[in-house]
Amino acid sequence: MILYKTEEEVQLIRESAEILGRAHGEVAKLVKPGVKTKDLDKVADEFIHDHGGEPSFKGYNGFPAALCISENEQVVHGFPSGYELKDGDIISIDCGVFYKGFHSDSAYTYPVGEISPETMSLLKATKESLYKGIEQAKFGNRMGDVSYAIQKHVEDRGYTVVRELVGHGLGRSLHESPEVPNYGKRGRGPKLQDGLVIAIEPMVNLGSRNIVQENDGWTIRTRDRKPSAHYEHTVAVFKDRTEVLTTHKYIEEVFKL
Numbered sequence: 001m002i003l004y005k006t007e008e009e010v011q012l013i014r015e016s017a018e019i020l021g022r023a024h025g026e027v028a029k030l031v032k033p034g035v036k037t038k039d040l041d042k043v044a045d046e047f048i049h050d051h052g053g054e055p056s057f058k059g060y061n062g063f064p065a066a067l068c069i070s071e072n073e074q075v076v077h078g079f080p081s082g083y084e085l086k087d088g089d090i091i092s093i094d095c096g097v098f099y100k101g102f103h104s105d106s107a108y109t110y111p112v113g114e115i116s117p118e119t120m121s122l123l124k125a126t127k128e129s130l131y132k133g134i135e136q137a138k139f140g141n142r143m144g145d146v147s148y149a150i151q152k153h154v155e156d157r158g159y160t161v162v163r164e165l166v167g168h169g170l171g172r173s174l175h176e177s178p179e180v181p182n183y184g185k186r187g188r189g190p191k192l193q194d195g196l197v198i199a200i201e202p203m204v205n206l207g208s209r210n211i212v213q214e215n216d217g218w219t220i221r222t223r224d225r226k227p228s229a230h231y232e233h234t235v236a237v238f239k240d241r242t243e244v245l246t247t248h249k250y251i252e253e254v255f256k257l
């Protein structure tokens with residue numbers, strides 16, 4: 001069942017998303033070679049708590065941290081660790097905030113130092129595909145229109161879409177109906193209605209779309225160990241407009257590409 005949100009509920013998600021956006025901005029200041037990923041997690045965790053929120057992921061099905069940090073061939077759900085970022089890495093940083101009863105969720109993939117032009121193009125195409133999906137996330141469209149737009153943008157550029165993991169509705173729970181696949185057919189799937197709040201999150205691979213799960217029970221990586229990118233926004237659909245509730249603004253203020 002899809003739980004459509006009232007204006008008042010969307011306002012609380014907006015507030016949650018503002019804390020989330022700022023937490024991402026604090027993390028962004030530290031993304032550089034030599035930094036341990038667990039130090040990024042500490043900054044996000046403290047910032048969220050200091051602003052009255054809770055990290056949505058910490059304790060979720062036993063997940064141990066505020067951030068999912070996924071390096072290079074890792075797609076999503078990586079753990080912060082003693083791993084030290086090095087020149088040429090990419091890292092996806094995914095974070096959720098729970099505030100006044102509502103979750104927000106967003107992710108961003110960073111180049112660390114100088115990365116190869118090939119990988120930079122992957123990041124660019126993945127971020128663009130997120131916005132292609134958002135463009136189609138409008139009242140009266142169907143989910144398949146969102147999914148198709150993402151898939152087309154990605155595959156036209158020779159990249160592949162991860163299929164086993166999808167975006168999702170969210171609100172009082174971090175993961176609600178409906179699923180938001182990053183591949184699909186136009187005109188199919190649920191109609192997007194007033195008050196729908198979804199996280200759109202393309203996961204895009206440079207090589208094949210196949211993934212495997214590491215033995216830690218969480219980390220997903222590409223089977224061919226080629227890089228993977230991930231960007232995410234929480235979006236609200238209204239009758240007369242669509243609003244991106246989360247923001248990458250605070251990231252992009254400090255992290256000039």
Ligand code: MG
Nearest residue numbers: 094105106107
């Ligand atoms: Mg996320």
Ligand code: MG
Nearest residue numbers: 105199201232
């Ligand atoms: Mg998500």
